[in-house]
Amino acid sequence: MYAFTLHRPSSVRQAANLLAKSEDAKLLAGGQTLIPTMKQRLASPASLIDLSLIEGLSGIELRGRSIVIGAMTRHAEVADSPVVQENLPALAELAGEIGDPHVRNMGTIGGSLANNDPNADYPAAALGLGATIVTNKRRIAADEFFTGMFETALGADEIVTKVMFPLPKKAAYVKFANPASRYALVGVLVSKRGREIRVAVTGAGANGVFRVTAFEEALQRRFGPKSLDGLSVPAAGLNSDIHGSAEYRAHLIGVLARRAVAAAAG
Amino acid sequence: MPAVSMTVNGKPVTADVDPRTLLVQFLREELRLTGTHVGCDTSQCGACVVHVNGRAIKSCTVFALQLEGAKVATIEGLANGDQLHPMQEAFRDNHGLQCGFCTPGMIMAAVDIVNRKGHDLDEHTIRSELEGNLCRCTGYHNIVKAIAAGARAMGSGAAVTQKAAE
Numbered sequence: 110m111y112a113f114t115l116h117r118p119s120s121v122r123q124a125a126n127l128l129a130k131s132e133d134a135k136l137l138a139g140g141q142t143l144i145p146t147m148k149q150r151l152a153s154p155a156s157l158i159d160l161s162l163i164e165g166l167s168g169i170e171l172r173g174r175s176i177v178i179g180a181m182t183r184h185a186e187v188a189d190s191p192v193v194q195e196n197l198p199a200l201a202e203l204a205g206e207i208g209d210p211h212v213r214n215m216g217t218i219g220g221s222l223a224n225n226d227p228n229a230d231y232p233a234a235a236l237g238l239g240a241t242i243v244t245n246k247r248r249i250a251a252d253e254f255f256t257g258m259f260e261t262a263l264g265a266d267e268i269v270t271k272v273m274f275p276l277p278k279k280a281a282y283v284k285f286a287n288p289a290s291r292y293a294l295v296g297v298l299v300s301k302r303g304r305e306i307r308v309a310v311t312g313a314g315a316n317g318v319f320r321v322t323a324f325e326e327a328l329q330r331r332f333g334p335k336s337l338d339g340l341s342v343p344a345a346g347l348n349s350d351i352h353g354s355a356e357y358r359a360h361l362i363g364v365l366a367r368r369a370v371a372a373a374a375g
Numbered sequence: 376m377p378a379v380s381m382t383v384n385g386k387p388v389t390a391d392v393d394p395r396t397l398l399v400q401f402l403r404e405e406l407r408l409t410g411t412h413v414g415c416d417t418s419q420c421g422a423c424v425v426h427v428n429g430r431a432i433k434s435c436t437v438f439a440l441q442l443e444g445a446k447v448a449t450i451e452g453l454a455n456g457d458q459l460h461p462m463q464e465a466f467r468d469n470h471g472l473q474c475g476f477c478t479p480g481m482i483m484a485a486v487d488i489v490n491r492k493g494h495d496l497d498e499h500t501i502r503s504e505l506e507g508n509l510c511r512c513t514g515y516h517n518i519v520k521a522i523a524a525g526a527r528a529m530g531s532g533a534a535v536t537q538k539a540a541e
Contacts, residue, residue, distance in 0.1 A: 110395050112393070112394070112395060113394055113395070114394065115377070115394040115438065115440050117440075117443075137438075137441070140436060140437060140438070140441070141418065141436055144397075144418075144436045144437070144438070145417055145418050145436065148416065148417070157394075159440075159441055161441060185430070208506075208507070209421070209506040209507025209508075210431060210484070210487070210488075210504055210506065210507055211421060211424055211431050211432050211433045211484070211507045212418065212433065212436075212507060214430045214431060214432050215432050215433075215436065215437065289419075290419075291506065
């Protein structure tokens with residue numbers, strides 16, 4: 110790993126100032142992606158800005174009909190939270206399937222969303238549940254947040270502070286995990302909130318997480334797995350790698366979407 | 376170089392470190408606590424698992440400087456003098472190791488499982504909770520048996536104080 114300077118600001122404002130004035134700085138949240146990436150020299154930031162001393166960036170609360178989760182909240186905290194388990198069990202289960210127990214004790218929701226790994230689970234949660242990502246500057250709807258593989262709408266000195274999940278009537282996440290990494294080969298989150306139905310897919314898209322409008326429209330007519338019979342996602346534009354071809358991933362999307370709808374409807 | 380202070384196995388330690396220093400390097404090279412192993416160095420194998428403020432983490436994937444003020448517990452802190460911790464004893468009794476390289480991480484992960492899930496652990500729970508710990512010798516079978524037995528022993532009166540694990 111190349112040398113860097115570590116900053117440990119105590120407020121979001123300080124962190125944003127450091128980010129704005131540093132030439133080549135990266136935010137350090139849980140570090141479970143960034144540190145391995147730095148070890149492999151795929152990233153070599155000149156400075157790291159550690160967010161862990163900033164108070165108020167972590168925690169889970171039910172506010173009206175939303176669950177609000179601080180950006181530095183660890184995956185294990187989301188998975189084990191009685192508030193999340195009771196009001197949005199699909200999100201608790203999703204968080205509990207990320208990586209392994211030790212990684213879940215460090216990794217954060219804000220870090221995962223800002224990284225926007227095309228195989229990560231949280232982007233599917235944010236897009237599939239219609240979350241709002243709150244930063245030090247503004248609120249960004251999940252539909253606008255994810256702009257491409259490892260790319261987001263975040264500006265150069267913008268920091269995710271919390272994520273707001275509106276409570277759905279029904280929701281489920283089903284993933285086909287890579288058996289070694291536990292990243293999603295394909296993961297599908299399905300939700301229904303009022304008239305709004307969302308089907309979000311991670312792991313398969315060449316540009317990261319995406320919605321399947323054809324599935325959503327079919328589910329508008331009737332929210333059941335049979336509504337998706339005969340529907341499929343074209344393989345063109347999906348990822349193809351040693352773990353699975355684009356055709357295989359396209360097939361998985363249909364299978365997992367039906368399972369997720371069945372789980373959500375049940 | 377910046378300084379870092381933390382408590383390791385109940386003892387306060389302070390040292391100047393290069394910001395690149397990972398916790399596992401700090402433990403092994405600065406403190407000479409070589410029980411914590413570096414296996415894959417890519418956050419997968421779990422040979423480096425230690426407890427930080429009571430929760431199991433991979434010490435190869437955190438910088439020492441991030442742990443200012445933290446309470447760290449390593450495998451060296453588990454035994455009470457010459458008396459092994461019940462989880463260590465269970466690994467010995469159940470032949471839960473062969474080469475032993477993964478064992479420190481396995482035992483620290485096992486104690487963490489007991490802390491979170493209690494003393495009565497079924498096989499499925501143990502196997503799924505071991506997701507982050509790899510062993511290339513045993514086929515896991517005896518590790519699973521050892522953890523179930525160690526968990527029971529930790530719950531019985533025979534358990535020695537686990538001062539370091541808390």
